[in-house]
Amino acid sequence: MADESNDIADRHRRICETFGDAVSEVGEHWQSQSPCAEWDARGVLEHVIGFHDVLLLRPLGAKPQRPKGDPVGRWAATLEALEPLLSRPGLLESVVHVPPVGNTPPSQIDAARIVPLLSLDVTVHTWDLARAAGHEIVLDPQLCRTFLEGLPSDDTVLSGSGMYDSPLRVPAGSDAQTRLLARLGRDPDWSP
Numbered sequence: 150m151a152d153e154s155n156d157i158a159d160r161h162r163r164i165c166e167t168f169g170d171a172v173s174e175v176g177e178h179w180q181s182q183s184p185c186a187e188w189d190a191r192g193v194l195e196h197v198i199g200f201h202d203v204l205l206l207r208p209l210g211a212k213p214q215r216p217k218g219d220p221v222g223r224w225a226a227t228l229e230a231l232e233p234l235l236s237r238p239g240l241l242e243s244v245v246h247v248p249p250v251g252n253t254p255p256s257q258i259d260a261a262r263i264v265p266l267l268s269l270d271v272t273v274h275t276w277d278l279a280r281a282a283g284h285e286i287v288l289d290p291q292l293c294r295t296f297l298e299g300l301p302s303d304d305t306v307l308s309g310s311g312m313y314d315s316p317l318r319v320p321a322g323s324d325a326q327t328r329l330l331a332r333l334g335r336d337p338d339w340s341p
Contacts, residue, residue, distance in 0.1 A: 157261065158235040161268045164292070165228055168197065168271050171278040171286065172224045179220055183281035184339045190281035194220050197274050198227050204263050208245045209234050240264075269296050273333055276326075283341055293325035300332060308334060 172194060179191040188196065198215070206213065206227075213230035216222040234240060241261040249255045272292055279286035300307065307313040314334025319327050327337040 157241055157264050157268075160292075161264050161271075162232070162235050164268050164271045164275070165231060167289075168275045168278070169224055169228060171275045171282075171284075173221055174284060175220065175278060175282045178282040181281045181283070181341055183277045184335050185277055188277075190278055191220060193274050193277045193281065194224060197271055198223060200267060200270055201227055201231065203250055204247060204258070204267060205234060205245065205260075206230055208247055209237075209240075235264075265299070269299075272296065273330070273335070276330060276335075280339055281341060288326045288329075290325050293329045297325060297329050297332065304332070307332070 175190050179194075180189050183190055183193045185193060185196075205211075211230040211234055213226040215226040241259075241264065243260050244257050245260050245263055247256045247258055272288060276286055276288055304316045308315045316334060317331040317336060319331045319337065323331075323337075330337045
């Protein structure tokens with residue numbers, strides 16, 4: 150289990166670093182529309198930060214000090230706070246006590262379930278952020294295949310959660326990135 154835990158933590162670390170690369174390349178496009186209809190590029194960043202805060206950082210006692218007006222600095226502070234948690238022995242064998250958020254009651258979730266969900270979220274939002282800034286991006290094909298294999302077989306489960314739009318059809322033989330994006334309700338050909 151320790152090797153698998155290290156792999157999950159290391160994978161999330163790499164995914165977050167790739168997201169950080171996308172953050173650093175947004176430049177002057179923070180108010181540009183993203184593929185997520187309700188968010189501009191800054192909204193995508195704040196969503197990723199917020200999910201980490203609610204699901205991992207705050208429940209495990211991390212309180213990053215983020216600069217208010219500096220998106221790149223905000224993600225750097227998040228990464229800095231994540232590093233000791235992802236390196237914590239036994240992290241993925243623990244249960245995270247997630248506080249109530251809005252109308253959602255408090256819950257307990259295995260860290261081994263939370264971290265891969267965050268990894269999927271950050272991977273897809275890396276694409277969202279790059280596209281909002283007008284950049285082409287190629288996500289790691291193996292990661293895309295891994296995430297595709299882990300999605301529920303019932304397409305309506307994801308869109309029913311309210312977190313994703315309905316899946317889109319893509320041509321047969323499409324690459325893993327295209328299939329993953331479409332499965333999560335994104336138009337793989339979206340551009341600003």
